[in-house]
Amino acid sequence: MVKKAEVVNLNFSYTDKRILNGVSLPIYENRITALIGPSGCGKTTLLRCFNRMHDLYGAIQYDGKINLFPDELNILSDEIDPIEVRMKIGMVFQKPNPFPKSIYENIAYGLRVRGVKKKSFIDEKIEDSLKKASLWNEVSDRLNSSATSLSGGQQQRLCIARALATEPDILLLDEPTSALDPISTAHIEELVTELKKSVTIVMVTHNLHQAARTADYTSFMYLGEMIEFGESSQIFTNPKEQKTENYITGRFG
Amino acid sequence: MSSTSSRQINLKTQIEKLKRQDMFFWFVGLITLAFALLTLLSLIADMAMTGWPRISQSFFFSFPSRFPDKAGIYSAWVGSFCVVLVTSLMAIPLGIASGVYLEEYAKKNIWTKLIELNILNLAGIPSITYGLMALGFFVYRMHLGQSILTAGMTLGLLVLPIIIVTTREAIRTIPSHIREASYSLGATKWQTIHNHILPYSSGGIMTGVVIALSRAIGETAPLITVGALTFIAFLPSSPMDPYTVLPIQMFNWVSRPQEEFHINAAAAGLVLLTMTLFLNGTAIYIRYLFRKKYKW
Numbered sequence: 001m002v003k004k005a006e007v008v009n010l011n012f013s014y015t016d017k018r019i020l021n022g023v024s025l026p027i028y029e030n031r032i033t034a035l036i037g038p039s040g041c042g043k044t045t046l047l048r049c050f051n052r053m054h055d056l057y058g059a060i061q062y063d064g065k066i067n068l069f070p071d072e073l074n075i076l077s078d079e080i081d082p083i084e085v086r087m088k089i090g091m092v093f094q095k096p097n098p099f100p101k102s103i104y105e106n107i108a109y110g111l112r113v114r115g116v117k118k119k120s121f122i123d124e125k126i127e128d129s130l131k132k133a134s135l136w137n138e139v140s141d142r143l144n145s146s147a148t149s150l151s152g153g154q155q156q157r158l159c160i161a162r163a164l165a166t167e168p169d170i171l172l173l174d175e176p177t178s179a180l181d182p183i184s185t186a187h188i189e190e191l192v193t194e195l196k197k198s199v200t201i202v203m204v205t206h207n208l209h210q211a212a213r214t215a216d217y218t219s220f221m222y223l224g225e226m227i228e229f230g231e232s233s234q235i236f237t238n239p240k241e242q243k244t245e246n247y248i249t250g251r252f253g
Numbered sequence: 254m255s256s257t258s259s260r261q262i263n264l265k266t267q268i269e270k271l272k273r274q275d276m277f278f279w280f281v282g283l284i285t286l287a288f289a290l291l292t293l294l295s296l297i298a299d300m301a302m303t304g305w306p307r308i309s310q311s312f313f314f315s316f317p318s319r320f321p322d323k324a325g326i327y328s329a330w331v332g333s334f335c336v337v338l339v340t341s342l343m344a345i346p347l348g349i350a351s352g353v354y355l356e357e358y359a360k361k362n363i364w365t366k367l368i369e370l371n372i373l374n375l376a377g378i379p380s381i382t383y384g385l386m387a388l389g390f391f392v393y394r395m396h397l398g399q400s401i402l403t404a405g406m407t408l409g410l411l412v413l414p415i416i417i418v419t420t421r422e423a424i425r426t427i428p429s430h431i432r433e434a435s436y437s438l439g440a441t442k443w444q445t446i447h448n449h450i451l452p453y454s455s456g457g458i459m460t461g462v463v464i465a466l467s468r469a470i471g472e473t474a475p476l477i478t479v480g481a482l483t484f485i486a487f488l489p490s491s492p493m494d495p496y497t498v499l500p501i502q503m504f505n506w507v508s509r510p511q512e513e514f515h516i517n518a519a520a521a522g523l524v525l526l527t528m529t530l531f532l533n534g535t536a537i538y539i540r541y542l543f544r545k546k547y548k549w
Binding site for chain 2: 051053058084086093097099109110112148159166
């Protein structure tokens with residue numbers, strides 16, 4: 001199994017409050033890693049370390065590493081610009097957040113940010129990423145209509161396409177289906193499983209069934225600590241830690 | 254059974270009581286609103302009826318005169334226009350840039366808080382103070398004279414806080430998840446501001462700008478101290494020329510003893526009011542357009 005990234009003994013504090021405590025885990029290439037745990041356990045905080053989203057708000061401190069392979073580049077290091085990190089690692093948010101622009105412009109944005117001007121290249125990328133996000137058939141005839149006119153599920157697939165257009169090394173999904181109905185959720189899960197062929201995925205989810213269904217690896221977090229990491233089949237059927245078992249059997253959470 | 258029905262009856266009388274309360278406050282609200290509106294309407298109607306007969310093409314294109322029926326507002330509205338143009342050129346870029354800086358770039362520390370507090374205070378300072386400050390600084394220190402430039406910059410300073418505050422408020426209405434979407438794609442701060450924050454908040458910003466300019470058009474006090482003359486029988490040919498503006502012209506006519514000049518004042522007031530109403534209407538329309546355009 002090839003590692004795409006690894007979190008090494010990561011501590012994270014916000015306004016002097018420790019939120020992550022000595023978290024370590026591997027992220028395997030072309031696999032889906034799910035982060036699960038009760039609200040406030042730090043799973044979203046951990047996810048947002050991967051693209052240095054916390055840097056936008058200040059008063060933060062990283063201590064430890066997230067190494068990105070093959071170069072073993074520590075993306076949390078002070079010498080690395082957060083913008084460089086975000087160019088390598090894409091993100092899809094809890095609530096679909098398309099820009100109030102056309103479908104076309106939404107997906108083109110990541111490329112425009114990188115200075116791409118050639119229209120034929122952008123057109124090609126847009127078709128390609130919309131197909132990957134299984135949205136092409138629904139929107140190919142109205143790329144210039146507003147993205148906010150799409151349904152919630154379509155908007156979220158558009159956000160996935162937007163993140164894919166720049167070919168990220170890793171795609172972060174922050175509870176991507178929590179704002180969606182069951183049919184759209186099933187759609188997204190199917191899509192995510194398909195996507196792992198081309199991209200490494202780290203996904204935060206509240207939905208344990210979703211983690212069991214889609215993730216290859218699952219890590220259970222509790223109170224800012226990584227309690228257990230393993231293959232999803234093992235975590236959900238035969239957890240080693242008592243806390244993990246209590247959580248997945250619904251005894252707390 | 255009987256206890257259930259008696260409880261239902263109780264509930265009914267309770268609801269009726271609450272509904273009567275509702276009616277009462279609806280009525281009180283209506284009365285107060287009507288009082289305010291009727292006062293305003295009667296003032297406007299009085300002015301319109303007095304001034305309307307005087308409105309004609311020659312009134313717009315005549316210079317002031319000592320004969321009331323020959324006097325017009327040509328130099329006044331042209332002066333107002335020129336002054337507001339200078340005000341726009343100064344206050345719009347400065348105000349928007351300051352608003353963006355404070356909202357997006359400034360570190361949230363004690364100095365920023367102090368500046369913010371100051372800006373809020375500036376918005377509440379009596380306008381005559383701006384006039385005196387301008388007299389000391391623009392006229393005496395910078396030797397800009399009692400010119401259109403001085404007047405425009407004075408009003409520019411006066412409305413700057415309005416533009417800064419509305420810019421910040423407009424920016425704050427953009428949800429943080431839209432910003433995060435932009436940053437997550439690798440955009441820099443300026444790219445995010447330029448491609449998203451400014452376009453999405455431009456409706457709110459433009460509304461603030463128009464309201465600020467309509468305030469500038471009606472402002473009189475600060476211009477008295479920086480020498481808005483009341484008798485200007487020519488059009489300005491450069492920003493350094495002396496000038497007059499509509500409210501000053503109006504003020505001058507009202508203070509004349511002859512009744513006929515009062516009619517002129519009412520007519521000028523009608524013009525001024527129409528301009529302000531038009532600008533405020535534009536502001537509302539802009540806001541409506543952008544609300545329709547940007548939904549989150």
